[in-house]
Amino acid sequence: METFFGLLAGNTLTRLVFFPTVAAVPLFFFTKTASKAAKIYVLIASLIELAFGVLYLAAHLGRDGGFPLVHDTVLSWISGYGVKYDLAMDGISMPLVLLGIFLLPLVILGSWRGITEHWPMFGASLLLLSTGVLGALLAYDLFLFYVFWEVMLVPMYLLIGIWGGERKIYAAVKFFLFTMAGSLLMLVAILWMAWTFQRLNGGVWSFAYDDLLRLNLPLHQQVWLFAAFALTFAIKVPMFPFHTWLPDAHVEAPTGGSVILAGILLKLGTYGFLRFALPLFPHASEVARPLLLALAVTGILYGALVAWVQVDMKKLVAYSSIAHLGFVMLGLLAADVVAWQGSLLQMVNHGLSTGALFLLVGMLYDRRHTKKFDEFGGLARVMPIFAFFLVFASLASVGLPALNGFVGEFMILTGSFRTLGWPAAVATFGVVLAAIYLLKMIQLTIWGPITKDENRKLADLSFREIAALVPLCVLMLWIGVAPNTFLQPSRQTLETVLAQYRQRVDEPDVRQASLRPATTGAEVAATEAGR
Amino acid sequence: MLELLWLIPILPLAGAAVNGLLGRRLPKALVTAVGVGAPLLSLLVALGCLWEYAHGQFPNDAYDQVLYAWTTGDLSIPVAFLLDRLSAVMLFIVTFVGFWIHVYSAGYMAHEEGYSRYFAYLNLFMSAMLMLVLGNNYLVMFVGWEGVGLCSYLLIGFYYDQPFPPYAGKKAFIVNRVGDFAFLVGMFALFANFGTLNYHDLFTTIATQPGLVTDHYTMGLPLASFVALCFFVGAMGKSAQIPLYVWLPDAMAGPTPVSALIHAATMVTAGVYMVVRSNVIYQLAPGVSQFVAVIGAATAIFAATIAIAQTDIKKVLAYSTVSQLGYMFLAAGLGAYSAALFHVMTHAFFKALLFLGSGSVIHAMGGEQDMSKMGGLKKYLPSTFRTYVIGALAIAGIPPLAGFFSKDEILHAAAANGQWVLWAVGLITAGLTAFYMFRSVFLTFFGSFRGTHEQEHHLHESPPVMTIPLWILAAGAVVAGFVGVPKVLGGIDRFHEWLQPVLFHPGQPEMGAGTEVLLIAIAVIVAAAGIFLAWRAYGGEDGLANERAWAARFPTLHRVLANKYYVDEIYDALIVRPLAVLSRFFWKVVDTYVIDGTINAGAYLTELTGDVGRFSTTGNVRSYALYFFVGVLLLGCWIAFG
Amino acid sequence: MVPISWYLMLAALLFAIGTIGALTRRNGISIFLSIELMLNAANLTLVAYSRQMGDRTGQLIVFFVMAVAAAEAAVGLALFIAVFRSRRTIDVNRLNLMRW
Incomplete structure (x- = not known):
């Protein structure tokens, strides 16, 4: 019988999730001023975490490049209600988990200079945030998922509220309330589902994902549950019109917070749709598809247009996130395997390119303490290396072929055009708008003559800053040139999930809630082998 | 290999x-x-x-x-x-x-x-x-x-x-x-x-x-x-x-x-x-092909008219490029794909040559691109001058240079398909092309120098590393056409033969040899007329004098042409500005007032409820006792009558 | 034997006096005494019913109530003494620092 601490010691998901927490404990004993030591300590911890991630991947990545579903040993948690401690990784969560782990050291490098006070607490917040994010991505029990989902909220709230900009309290509260408002509804929905499950299962409770997936609910019940889940996730994504917390949160958050927020936190929303909202409520999602599609496409165009007229560099990037995640949502709603592959890849892509852009904005902010466009211009002359990285990351974000953004967008749009038709064509126009706002950003910051004297003596990027950007750029190029390596691990998972989803969408509506028979492990293995 | x-x-x-x-x-x-x-x-x-x-x-x-x-x-x-x-x-x-x-x-x-x-x-x-x-x-x-x-x-x-x-x-x-x-x-x-x-x-x-x-x-x-x-x-x-x-x-x-x-x-x-x-x-998709041809022809003549009024030597060449690209699409739309590609090839030679030639001129002039400040450069830049003229002759369609053959095939395709309007547009464009190209030749290389003394002092032929490519491309502009000599002129049109296998229905309608020769003659005459007119207008000592006179006589026309029909301004007013206004509206009104406004209204309402409700907290023990008492009474009523 | 209704009426009377006193008096000690009155009304009812039904549990509960009332009186009086020391008054109308 394995225990939690037994799991923590092995090459397991538990170690992946809780190592940051363990590593954060000593930070509470650092004095407030021990910044240097704290920085190095946190950096080392994040690198160890990265190594753990790679080790885990190496242990489970299939020969054929596929990634099977791997569970940690399931432990009982709240036995009376069948709540289990159950972490599992499959092709859907794997890329996002690795992205999260990968971004952490870069975030720390990017915050080296920008964060001036309470470094130990800052580092601890980042580490605890990682635990929350990774836990939410890996939880296979809905109660556990909800707990991790809320755990994410607190460190992010602190990151914005303590180390943020001028209106940090406003932004932090806005962020907290928006997210909280949605997630409480989700909690109700989860409880209702578990209750229904025990009602149909002879009084035996379970929150396990696989068990709740067996629920066959009538449409009128699905609609309410789907609405609760969808609202939670739509706020997190964020989809139009629930997006207004994002620009404020980004503008006020410190660089590191923005990178984590854009890089992984937002992905939890789209991940939630892919993992929970769509498969659990197939009929309801089918009914809600036109509405969600309209919101996704609106978000793409709306986010892009609003990004275009921003005067603040960081706000521009924040609004561009809304547009980019609109693409991801479009792909998920298309229910097409190519589009789903594209969406999953685009989640990673957005984390890389927008992460890089936020890092770059932060580097500029560290030097000039402003993010307004009219303070810049002509920086390419004094900061050529910065200019290179800015152009590179922007082009990746624009979706230039041979860089990562293109692969994701192309697959999303190709796939969704196949199943949806003209909404995908309309969304494609977002590609044009992306070029407009990002080139505007480049134009106003680095091209043209230098107009402000303060900019004449700016130092170019330091070695540390380059070290934070190079890994991102390498990955962007790699994904763009050889995307297959990155698509392969998730393909089978996505195909299986999609096949099941489509089959359930086609099933007729039932009049009363019932339970589908449980699929045994052997059957799953057989279907996997049959593919 | x-x-x-x-x-x-x-x-x-x-x-x-x-x-x-x-x-x-x-x-x-x-x-x-x-x-x-x-x-x-x-x-x-x-x-x-x-x-x-x-x-x-x-x-x-x-x-x-x-x-x-x-x-x-x-x-x-x-x-x-x-x-x-x-x-x-x-x-x-x-x-x-x-x-x-x-x-x-x-x-x-x-x-x-x-x-x-x-x-x-x-x-x-x-x-x-x-x-x-x-x-x-x-x-x-x-x-x-x-x-x-x-x-x-x-x-x-x-x-x-x-x-x-x-x-x-x-x-x-x-x-x-x-x-x-x-x-x-x-x-x-x-x-x-x-x-x-x-x-x-x-x-x-x-x-x-x-x-x-x-x-x-x-x-x-x-x-x-x-x-x-x-x-x-x-x-x-x-x-x-x-x-x-x-x-x-x-x-x-x-x-x-x-x-x-x-x-x-x-x-x-x-x-x-x-x-x-x-x-x-x-x-x-015959309808779309026709559309392609029409757009091509329209672009060809539209850009050619703008090119006439430009004084920047590179702008002339730029509009000329737009115009020639229109030619290519005219051919492609007519189904004469080999002719389109043929023109791509010959154009690559002579237009690259012309641009490099203009580059050589600009280099010599110390970055000056305005033709009204040039003139008489042929004695300073002999190689550039000669190659530039070869390029200009080629693009004008003077036989036996490359442009003649490719342009002729395109006009031939229009005529053979019975698209006489497109043929006429193509022909007029050919005349305009000859005119504006030689306008640039005369303004740049003939007459007297109109720039500053300092510029005149620095005038020099470019180094061999620049003139050798000019001559190579000039050679190309001369001979590239010979791979596609039409049958009626005794050639075998190798280029056309070569491309046959990649075309779906390679056949093009044929026409009588006599008509074809006649059309070729007309095209050459129009081109020659264009050159002649350019010589008459700009061949003098001060090439710009005539142009100034024309501009004075038709000021509106000249202004419209010189300003490129104001297309940029129209796009700006019709597309860019409204879009910017809309975006700002989204940002300042929809985001700030509609969405955040709704949410803030919710928050405000919550606060308001609290603000009203808090007055019940009087801090007076006896009021609380009264609430308590009333509550007990209500409870009692509920138990007794409910 | 005195019928139970007499006890109940006395209890109700006491309770009403206590309630009115608790609601109308301004002196903290008086309010306190009024509350004691109400508690004793409840005690009386309990004892009466206990006797009526021949079940001692009611009388047992009365002891609990008395004990709690004593504890309450001790704490309450201590509070009022503390309040009086700082405010020089135990008029509850003037002790309203905890308002909105």
Whole structure:
């Protein structure tokens, strides 16, 4: 019988999730001023975490490049209600988990200079945030998922509220309330589902994902549950019109917070749709598809247009996130395997390119303490290396072929055009708008003559800053040139999930809630082998 | 040799990587060696491959080289190159002209800051362009297509610390993106219906089952028409056709060899290449083909009229390029795909030559591009003068230079198809072309010098590294036409024969030999008349005197032409500004008031409830006791009567 | 034997007096005494019913109530003494620091 601490010691998901927490404990004993030591300590911890991630991947990545579903040993948690401690990784969560782990050291490098006070607490917040994010991505029990989902909220709230900009309290509260408002509804929905499950299962409770997936609910019940889940996730994504917390949160958050927020936190929303909202409520999602599609496409165009007229560099990037995640949502709603592959890849892509852009904005902010466009211009002359990285990351974000953004967008749009038709064509126009706002950003910051004297003596990027950007750029190029390596691990998972989803969408509506028979492990293995 | 096909795009890419990443630390000679050496190696490999291809037998008449799988699964796209008769022609043009322009650049850019950056961009461009022409599916083409767009953006904005060039680069990229949007939608439609983007698979399926694409698809169009239309809109952007041509004249803000390579010889002809490549689809979409022809003809004459009133020598050439590209689309729309590609080839020679010639002039004039400040340069720049005149004669269509043959084939196609209106437009454009080209010749090289004394003092012929490419291209402009001498003039039209296998229905309507000869004679006379008129107007000592008189007599016409019909201003007022207003409305009103307003109203309401409710907290024990008492009474009532 | 209704009426009377006193008096000690009155009304009821039904549990509960009332009185009086020391008054109308 394995225990939690037994799991923590092995090459397991538990170690992946809780190592940051363990590593954060000593930070509470650092004095407030021990910044240097704290920085190095946190950096080392994040690198160890990265190594753990790679080790885990190496242990489970299939020969054929596929990634099977791997569970940690399931432990009982709240036995009376069948709540289990159950972490599992499959092709859907794997890329996002690795992205999260990968971004952490870069975030720390990017915050080296920008964060001036309470470094130990800052580092601890980042580490605890990682635990929350990774836990939410890996939880296979809905109660556990909800707990991790809320755990994410607190460190992010602190990151914005303590180390943020001028209106940090406003932004932090806005962020907290928006997210909280949605997630409480989700909690109700989860409880209702578990209750229904025990009602149909002879009084035996379970929150396990696989068990709740067996629920066959009538449409009128699905609609309410789907609405609760969808609202939670739509706020997190964020989809139009629930997006207004994002620009404020980004503008006020410190660089590191923005990178984590854009890089992984937002992905939890789209991940939630892919993992929970769509498969659990197939009929309801089918009914809600036109509405969600309209919101996704609106978000793409709306986010892009609003990004275009921003005067603040960081706000521009924040609004561009809304547009980019609109693409991801479009792909998920298309229910097409190519589009789903594209969406999953685009989640990673957005984390890389927008992460890089936020890092770059932060580097500029560290030097000039402003993010307004009219303070810049002509920086390419004094900061050529910065200019290179800015152009590179922007082009990746624009979706230039041979860089990562293109692969994701192309697959999303190709796939969704196949199943949806003209909404995908309309969304494609977002590609044009992306070029407009990002080139505007480049134009106003680095091209043209230098107009402000303060900019004449700016130092170019330091070695540390380059070290934070190079890994991102390498990955962007790699994904763009050889995307297959990155698509392969998730393909089978996505195909299986999609096949099941489509089959359930086609099933007729039932009049009363019932339970589908449980699929045994052997059957799953057989279907996997049959593919 | 053919197995080295992949090296052709990769070599310049490696050159770009070396110069881009290390260039600032390398000695200049090494930068030059890498920057010019990479295209040279690429040219040599290309020539080897072409030789082997021309002398070998291949299945489907094409050599396919699959490098690796870009994506697999449902959307399965390989990174693969294809050498067939069509890409062979383009491969030759791009590597040959490209290499000589690189050589020229080594001289032209020698004293510029950012030398290594320049070569990095230019090599990157070569790589992308070669990928565009060598790809064996639409996706690889699109990768190259966007890649050349990027290089165009970077090279137009090469002088990045001035205000205008980066702006022009941005404009080029965005206008191109509008076209790319349509290109993408076209690809989506193809993939959605055929599940592949591979040329061979697609075209074989369509050619054997045309019914698949001629049934109704969407918006009242059959699939073939829809895709053809999307692709043509894509081509409009890249190849600067009405209404998306506006970026090309501004693109002249880049260094002149860039204009020669990208904005005349290679990149802008990519749209023509795409249409010819997709000829199977276009032949099944006659309506769209007619549309292509009309847009081409309209662009040709429209741009030619603007070119007449420009005084910037590069702007003249830029509008001339737009006009000639219109010619190519006229041919492609008429189904004369080989004629279109033929004109691509001859145009690559003479337009690159003209641009490089203008570059040589600008170089000598110390950066001055305004023809009203030039004049009489022929005695200072003899080589430049001679080659420039050869180029001008070629583009004007004077036999036996290259432009004559290709332009004649296009006019012939219009006449043979009975499209006499298009023929007439083409003919008028030919006359206008001859006129404005020789206007630029006379204003630049004849008469007396109109610049400053200092400029006159510095006038000098360019170094051999620049004049040799001029002469090579001039030779090309003279002889390139002979591969396509029409039968009626005793030739065998090898070019046409060569391309037959890649065309779906290669046949073109024929017409009587007598008529054909007559039409040729008319075309030549019109061209000669254009030159003559230019000589009459501008051949004098002060070439500009007549123009000033004309401008005084027709001030409105002159102003409209000189301001390019105010198209930029119209776009700005109709599209850019309303969109900006809308965006600001979204941001300031929808985001701030509607969405945040709703949410803040909710928050405010909560606060208000609290504000009202808190007055019940009087702090007075006896009030609380009263509440308590009332509560107990109510409870009692409920128990007793409820 | 006195019928139970008499006890109940007395209890109700006491309770009413206590309630009115608790609601109307301003002196903290008086309120306190009124509350004691109400508690004793409840006690009386409990004892009466206990006797009526022959079940001792009611009388048992009365002891609890008395104990609690004593504890309450001790704590309450201590509070009022503390309040009086700082405010020099135990008029509850003036002890309203905890209002909105």
